[in-house]
Amino acid sequence: MNRIKIGIGAMLISGFLLASCGKKTESETEKTADNVTEAQKTPPPAPLKVYTKDGVSVKAYDFDKLEYFLTQKNDTTYVVNFWATWCVPCVEELPHFEAINEKYKKDKVKVMLVSLDMFKMVESKLLPFIKEKQLKSDVVYLRDPDQNTWLPKVDSTWSGALPATLIYNKDKRKFYEQSFTYDELEKEVSNFK
Amino acid sequence: MKTVKIFGAVVLVAFLTAFGVKNTSTGYKVGDIATDFSLKNVDNKKVSLKDIKDAKGYIVVFTCNHCPYAVAYEDRIIALDKKYKKLGYPVVAINPNNPEKQKDDSFAKMQERAKEKKFSFPYLLDEGQKIYPQYGATKTPHVYVLQKTAKGNVVKYIGAIDDNYEDAAAVKTKYVENAVDALVKGKEVSVKETKAIGCSIKA
Numbered sequence: 001m002n003r004i005k006i007g008i009g010a011m012l013i014s015g016f017l018l019a020s021c022g023k024k025t026e027s028e029t030e031k032t033a034d035n036v037t038e039a040q041k042t043p044p045p046a047p048l049k050v051y052t053k054d055g056v057s058v059k060a061y062d063f064d065k066l067e068y069f070l071t072q073k074n075d076t077t078y079v080v081n082f083w084a085t086w087c088v089p090c091v092e093e094l095p096h097f098e099a100i101n102e103k104y105k106k107d108k109v110k111v112m113l114v115s116l117d118m119f120k121m122v123e124s125k126l127l128p129f130i131k132e133k134q135l136k137s138d139v140v141y142l143r144d145p146d147q148n149t150w151l152p153k154v155d156s157t158w159s160g161a162l163p164a165t166l167i168y169n170k171d172k173r174k175f176y177e178q179s180f181t182y183d184e185l186e187k188e189v190s191n192f193k
Numbered sequence: 194m195k196t197v198k199i200f201g202a203v204v205l206v207a208f209l210t211a212f213g214v215k216n217t218s219t220g221y222k223v224g225d226i227a228t229d230f231s232l233k234n235v236d237n238k239k240v241s242l243k244d245i246k247d248a249k250g251y252i253v254v255f256t257c258n259h260c261p262y263a264v265a266y267e268d269r270i271i272a273l274d275k276k277y278k279k280l281g282y283p284v285v286a287i288n289p290n291n292p293e294k295q296k297d298d299s300f301a302k303m304q305e306r307a308k309e310k311k312f313s314f315p316y317l318l319d320e321g322q323k324i325y326p327q328y329g330a331t332k333t334p335h336v337y338v339l340q341k342t343a344k345g346n347v348v349k350y351i352g353a354i355d356d357n358y359e360d361a362a363a364v365k366t367k368y369v370e371n372a373v374d375a376l377v378k379g380k381e382v383s384v385k386e387t388k389a390i391g392c393s394i395k396a
Contacts, residue, residue: 084261086260086392087392088395116390118261118265119359121261145357146357147356147388147390148368148387148388149356152388159331159332160331160353160390160391161391161392161394162332162391162392163393177331
């Protein structure tokens with residue numbers, strides 16, 4: 001009898017470990033498609049501010065507003081990349097995100113580039129960068145310095161290093177704290193189709 | 194007999210999963226003993242934690258020259274050292290980046306920056322990038338508050354310096370100060386871990 005009890009206890013413990021292990025390694029959660037129609041009706045939140053310079057503009061959001069773009073439930077797969085103009089590995093991988101956005105447009109894949117540049121760099125660095133590189137993907141600016149509050153809401157495993165990417169659709173969600181090659185990124189995106 | 198077999202299998206699974214979890218999350222957790230090191234300071238002398246006299250603990254900051262977030266925090270790191278060195282918790286700054294990958298983080302540039310900003314604390318180069326992975330630092334700036342005990346240097350806090358990288362004047366919660374204040378008073382650190390954006394470490 002005692003043995004059985006221990007056995008069951010160990011099973012429970014291993015089950016728990018398995019569950020937490022899965023969360024840690026994959027950082028992937030299955031989401032149900034509840035409230036799809038309701039969510040689609042909600043209009044996007046108004047930006048805190050729109051920065052414009054030389055014909056280029058970027059919308060600024062705090063995290064509460066940005067969250068809308070990280071939780072849309074429709075038939076599009078969203079590739080959300082967190083980056084900054086000063087982040088060398090981010091800038092290196094940006095062309096891959098641009099290419100994915102262009103190539104899979106008709107397959108309902110949409111790239112959003114969330115800039116985490118410093119506030120004072122929006123007009124001096126970010127807007128000129130968007131113009132110079134002629135970025136076609138949606139670029140938004142996240143202005144929310146209280147990171148300890150919002151970082152875990154993007155993904156519980158995110159340590160805070162850039163670049164980082166979230167890919168999601170109404171059924172699936174996966175987070176990556178890493179840089180991508182084009183092939184790696186394309187492979188991940190194709191897993192969402 | 195059957196239960197023994199099942200039990201054995203369950204233990205094996207538990208062991209394997211536990212091992213798997215350990216593999217995916219590297220670096221220290223709060224409560225772990227942090228390693229000491231011997232790294233070259235900007236004055237060309239090697240520095241180890243154990244050599245720092247009268248220390249009751251340390252504020253180990255992985256930081257660098259090139260990262261705008263690290264730069265935004267420079268003055269606050271200097272202020273931390275000023276305030277807490279005399280209370281037994283000096284700042285020890287470590288540049289974890291490989292200068293070959295990040296030219297602005299070369300040893301010469303570190304010396305330049307330390308001089309410009311009059312760093313009152315050691316600014317060490319993690320040559321070969323061997324120390325930061327043991328701590329589990331992923332970005333700059335990334336802070337580890339350690340308390341010196343008979344068992345070794347115990348990790349008491351991991352994370353951000355405060356809750357506003359952009360504007361020191363708008364800070365609401367000073368995580369590192371709160372942690373060190375608690376340790377100085379012999380109390381438990383209340384917020385033991387926080388997260389913040391930083392520049393990924395270039396190894």
